[in-house]
Amino acid sequence: MTADQTHADTLIIGSGMAGYTLARELRTLDPETRITVLSADDGAVYSKPMISNAFKQGKTPDTLVQKSAEQMAAELNIEVRPFNRVHTIDRVAKAVSVEGAEGQGLITYTHLVLAVGANPRPYTVDGSDEVALPAVNSLADYGRWRANLKDGARVLIVGAGLIGVEFANDLAVAGYSVTLVDPAPKPLSRLLPDELGQVMQDALTDQGITFYMGRTIARVAQGSHGNTATLDDGTSIAFDTALTAIGLVANTQLAQSAGLEVGRGIRVDALLRTSDPNVFALGDCAETDAGVLPFILPLMGAARALAKTLMGTPTPLSLPALAVTVKTPALPTVVCPPSPGVEGRWVLEGQGQNRRAVFIGQAGEQLGFALTGSETKARQSLSREMPDLLAA
Template identity: 45%
Template sequence: MSYPVVIVGSGLAGYNVARELRKLDAPAPLLVISRDHAGLYSKPMLSNALAGRKTAADLVMKPAEQMAVDLNARVLANTSVARIDTAARTLMLHNGEAVVYRDLVLALGADPIRLPLAGNAAHMVLAVNDLDDFHAFARALNGATGGLAVKRVAILGAGLLGCEFANDLLALGISPTVLDLAERALGRLLPPRSSAWLQSKLEAAGASFRFGVAATSVDHHASGHGLTLTLSDGGTIDADLVLSATGLRPRTALAAQAGLAVNRGVVVDRTLQASAAHVYAVGDLAEVEGLNLPFVMPIMQQARALAATLAGKPTPVNYPAMPVVVKTPACPTVVCPPAMGAQGQWRVTEDEDGLEAHFIGSAADQPLLGFALHGKATARRQALAAQVPAALPVIV
């Protein structure tokens, strides 16, 4: 009997590994296990779907049944894994079924980080991390949970998701208030002047920002309509809806229970193999040489490399310079941040049409280590990316 390649997770990472594998190995038995509906959709589209007037149903490109046909695979929807026995190469599902695998690919994704909020309405704070979350968020925006149309939205977090959702809400005529303990927008990705440029454009479009503060509690408003947020500085703001966008944490619990090495994500080598043979991790879950990159381009690099490995040709993943396109049409933005700990300084040029920031390395042979572009300057992303060293270079 030939045991299947089992992929746990039907998101961008899981389905792309399956697709790439099918290009290289058509007959291999394949099983995809998904804890949700297992339909194909693009998770990155969730943070700009409102502007396009997209519903959750609109975002599903193919249902699970069609994916099973396309991939010549068994697809188990609404199914979760209870435990993994790496020695026996067996999964135990919550429904009691035991699945023996040839190779196991963990593409479990990540969960939203939840702030420890107090208050009698803390349970009403929403987060958008999957299609069901987006459906609930869209219904709440339309007043389905309280009968009144939402006018005021507070967003907890001024990082990538917070800024993208703020921009998306503007398309509905909602002027969001973004709160963050940090000093500026996208502070982990952008240099100060670049961050200020993004903030100014979003503010001009109708968003507002408050930095150096965090929400500590969320309560029902005394009037009976809406919510009141109490802030860390003692102040309060009122909102109709609160969206948490404070980051994501890889879903490592199942891997840790199985005895796999776990740090921020599941620790894997350059072939994406975890600390047990025949077990691999991809996507938000994979930590490769200390890098945990929850973006589309790294996931695509991983999918192609892992598919080749699963098809019999061990292939290390490579990360070229991979600029991130921030989905903020009010301020077109592309960033290719320098590596953690890189030595150098930012040099910024700007005019009324755009801003261009270069991170110039201290070493003479490494002049450009990262960049941030806004407005018309985003047209230079490919030219600049070609000058930035690879995050994980090709192994020769």
């Protein structure tokens, strides 16, 4: 069966927050432009950041769903095609070949937007072909993972970055026994100075979480009373369920197969154009001049700017300093990290859990900050003092 060929003024591949936010911004600007969203899954709307604290919020996988694909299509007057797989992009013909429930076919486009997100960084160790070490990066992932999580389970989390510590705090509050393993010396090592990383570790330890920092897993094995992870120093950890949270890798395969320029992500200019002027990218898959920005605020700003560009008003992406809230109730934390590789030093103030750290560059300028406890109230005032992440 072959689906009829159709045309979209803007064809969006991806139904995550990036894709749907762009569709909403486009519809706000133009009630008539033809918009099609292709989704590899059911196209349901949910907030991915809520997954890492779903237990605390009392949310199940079903209740995390905010709207169905059908509801989004009706609300925005757009076409949404769930369970449609994109095979190829023909940039000369400006057409995409797809396969879905309606069969195979072509969709031509005026503008194509890649909002294909990112995948969890692969993680394997000796024995991981027999002991599952899953990652959670979608609602479907979370549903499968949670279905295998028994009450009172011992949970091993690999990775003490943003997602790892958020899941750890959420699971500990829900009564699970949580162990975190990471080769870095302190939690959140890419976001916080070591002193504040220690404050975070102490706060989570008070919640019953066990840390093995500066350690890696050598192997995992099944046992008669659960699974066992052996660390590089010989330490043995018993666990029932694992979760890997070691970062994301931008989905660039489709772009690369279409001959677009890729690096750590799909490379885009200030207008979010790829190396093809009719193809754009945004969200976790896009690599801007500031790098890949897997956070909500840059995504929202990118969608607003791109919508204007697609509607005929070229609008370069500009972003203020990015302050990220870490969802760890055990220690409220906000961080605005300096750009990767920038030279400088952290200057710390405060005591106990109420700490303020400002990153000072070589010329004495303020380039980032990290706040914990009551100091998080200074978020807005400090943000105004930071340089823009991207200037138009």
